Amino acid sequence: MHIVIVDPSRVVLKVVSGILTPQGHKVYAFTDSREALVFLSDNEAVDALITSLETTPISGLELCWQARLVAEARRPLYIIAMSSLHNVRNLGEALDSGADDFISKPPSAEELQARLRAAQRLTALQRDLIRMAETDPLTGLLNRRAFGTRIGEAVERLGPHGALSLVLVDIDHFKAINDAHGHDVGDLAIQAVAGEIARDGGVAGRLGGEEFGLLLPGQDAIAATEIAQGLRQRCQALIVKAPRAPVRLTCSLGISEWSEGETVDGLMKRADIALYDAKATGRNCVVTSRTDFVLAKTG
Numbered sequence: 542m543h544i545v546i547v548d549p550s551r552v553v554l555k556v557v558s559g560i561l562t563p564q565g566h567k568v569y570a571f572t573d574s575r576e577a578l579v580f581l582s583d584n585e586a587v588d589a590l591i592t593s594l595e596t597t598p599i600s601g602l603e604l605c606w607q608a609r610l611v612a613e614a615r616r617p618l619y620i621i622a623m624s625s626l627h628n629v630r631n632l633g634e635a636l637d638s639g640a641d642d643f644i645s646k647p648p649s650a651e652e653l654q655a656r657l658r659a660a661q662r663l664t665a666l667q668r669d670l671i672r673m674a675e676t677d678p679l680t681g682l683l684n685r686r687a688f689g690t691r692i693g694e695a696v697e698r699l700g701p702h703g704a705l706s707l708v709l710v711d712i713d714h715f716k717a718i719n720d721a722h723g724h725d726v727g728d729l730a731i732q733a734v735a736g737e738i739a740r741d742g743g744v745a746g747r748l749g750g751e752e753f754g755l756l757l758p759g760q761d762a763i764a765a766t767e768i769a770q771g772l773r774q775r776c777q778a779l780i781v782k783a784p785r786a787p788v789r790l791t792c793s794l795g796i797s798e799w800s801e802g803e804t805v806d807g808l809m810k811r812a813d814i815a816l817y818d819a820k821a822t823g824r825n826c827v828v829t830s831r832t833d834f835v836l837a838k839t840g
């Protein structure tokens with residue numbers, strides 16, 4: 542596991558690290574609880590926190606609470622509180638503050654290792670559940686809900702000069718593919734397009750039947766349009782193997798670049814209008830919504 546340990550004493554940190562490192566755990570030790578929290582927030586790989594209750598500047602209880610908020614439902618995080626005062630009040634407060642377990646300090650090697658084995662079983666299960674809840678089973682891309690959450694997070698992370706674009710992709714006349722070749726071949730076409738969307742380095746999701754989203758953090762509308770054009774061309778070049786005859790397809794794409802103060806719904810809506818425009822003006826093209834609502838068609 543990737544474990545953050547927090548304790549005001551370097552001796553305790555050394556003892557605990559000495560127990561965990563030989564077991565193959567990656568240990569990050571902190572005497573400062575605020576630094577530990579920042580590290581934990583920035584490093585998704587961290588899946589366990591062992592904190593003393595006697596930490597500064599953030600108390601151990603507060604750290605448990607804050608760490609729980611950071612992890613939310615997005616990633617597994619097993620929290621073990623540790624105190625030299627092993628009494629019922631401390632135990633209750635720690636568990637109520639988001640800790641999963643409580644150990645006395647300094648912990649015995651055997652006890653700590655056993656508790657971490659339990660933690661490992663639980664976090665592996667949680668990781669699987671989170672992945673299943675976020676993934677579209679046909680394509681392996683994010684599902685609609687998880688994709689929406691990622692947009693919200695990307696908007697939150699945007700600095701004052703940051704760029705973020707959203708591309709919506711919809712297979713053209715997909716119903717005709719299903720009708721001519723059957724639902725299974727339709728599924729293969731969906732998977733093929735999903736594979737192309739996943740190659741562009743953004744956050745890719747399947748929003749519904751044959752409609753996809755590609756979120757491009759750091760890309761403005763011009764850069765996103767270029768990426769979308771490449772994607773459109775790759776989709777046009779796809780050949781889906783089918784029993785009757787190989788299937789060719791095209792996609793229409795709509796783009797919106799996030800503008801200051803805009804909501805996630807607003808961003809989605811503009812990309813959707815652009816996509817609708819791409820459909821209305823001939824399909825197999827990219828339409829880019831400008832923030833002043835002028836639509837630009839390319840391809």
Ligand code: GH3
Nearest residue numbers: 711712713714715716717719724727728750751820
């Ligand atoms: P347009 O160019 O305007 O997008 O036309 P279209 O035919 O692609 O769009 P329409 O919305 O009329 O049809 C989408 C079809 O996609 C209807 C539905 O039966 C089919 N569909 C939805 N989900 C799946 C799926 O998971 N697999 C398959 N094979 N078909 C699906």
Ligand code: MG
Nearest residue numbers: 711712713715
């Ligand atoms: Mg379609």
Ligand code: MG
Nearest residue numbers: 711750751752
């Ligand atoms: Mg559609």
